[in-house]
Amino acid sequence: xxxxVESGGGLVQAGGSLNLLCIVSGRITKNNAVGWYRQTPGNxxxxxxxxxSAGNPKYSDAVKGRFTxxxxxxxxxVNLQIDPVxxxxxxxxxxxxxxxxxxxxxxxxxxxxxxxxQVTVSS
Numbered sequence: 001x002x003x004x005v006e007s008g009g010g011l012v013q014a015g016g017s018l019n020l021l022c023i024v025s026g027r028i029t030k031n032n033a034v035g036w037y038r039q040t041p042g043n044x045x046x047x048x049x050x051x052x053s054a055g056n057p058k059y060s061d062a063v064k065g066r067f068t069x070x071x072x073x074x075x076x077x078v079n080l081q082i083d084p085v086x087x088x089x090x091x092x093x094x095x096x097x098x099x100x101x102x103x104x105x106x107x108x109x110x111x112x113x114x115x116x117x118q119v120t121v122s123s
Contacts, residue, residue, distance in 0.1 A: 001026045001027060001112075002024065002025070002026040002027060002028045002032070002097050002111070002112040003024070003025045003026045003112075004022055004023070004024055004095040004096070004097060004112055004113065004114035005022065005023045005025075005095075005114055005115070006020060006021065006022050006093065006094070006095045006114040006115065006116065006117040007020070007021050007023075007117060008020040008021045008117060009093060009117030009118045009119045010118075010119070010120070011120045011121075011122065012085050012119070012120070012121055012122070013085075013121070013122050014084070014085060014086055014087055014121050014122065014123050015084045015085070016083075016084065016085055017081065017082060017083035017084060017085065018081070018082045018083075018085050018119060019079065019080070019081050019082075020036065020079070020080040020081075020082070020093055020095075020117060020119070021077060021078075021079055021080075022034070022036070022077065022078040022079075022080075022095030022114060023076065023077055024076045024077065024078060024095075024097065025076060028076070028097060029073075029100065030053075030055065030073045031053045031100040031101055032053065032097050032098060032099065032100050033050055033051065033052050033053045033097065033098045033102065033103060033104040034050065034051055034071060034078045034095070034096065034097045034098075034104070035047060035048075035049055035050020035051060035058075035069065035078070035095075035096055035097075035104050036048050036049050036050065036069065036078070036080045036093055036094065036095060036096070037093070037094045037096050037107055037110075038089075038091035038092065038093045038094070038119075039091055039092050039094065039116075040090070040091045040092075044107065045094065045107040046060065046062075046091075047060060047096075047104065047105055047107065048060050048062070048063045048067060048080075048093075049063065049067050049068075049069040049080060050069065050096075050104045050105075051069060051071045051078070052103070052104070053098075053100065053101050053102070053103075055071075057069050057070075062088075063082075063089075066082060066083060066084060066085075066086070067080060067081065067082055068080070068081040068083075069081075078095060080093070082119075085119075085121045086121060087121045087122070087123045088121075089119060089121050090119060090120050090121045091118075091119060092116040092117065092118050092119075093116065093117050093118075093119055094113055094114055094116045095113070095114035096110045096112065096113055096114070097110070097111070097112040098110060098111060098112070099111055
């Protein structure tokens with residue numbers, strides 16, 4: 001089993017920056033893809049950034065250039081930095097992980113989720 005706990009959400013002004021932290025515990029290694037999804041009311045979860053099982057960071061086109069994901073396999077953390085934040089970033093952000101060597105791109109296949117953290121960006 002894998003447990004994921006997010007923190008760092010909140011209210012932030014557009015143009016500012018925000019850092020989300022996911023603490024990972026349980027049966028997880030560098031071979032588990034980890035990443036961040038976000039969801040707004042009435043919409044499916046959207047993968048915004050992840051680190052593949054090969055250790056490569058990937059970003060959606062919507063956030064490329066503003067989001068930075070980093071993974072620390074020693075501290076078992078996954079960090080998501082958003083700079084600058086935009087009102088369209090308002091969503092609940094979920095940390096996610098897959099079983100070893102599997103891809104993270106389809107939210108329907110994701111086995112492990114955090115509880116989510118709300119990010120609200122004011123204009």
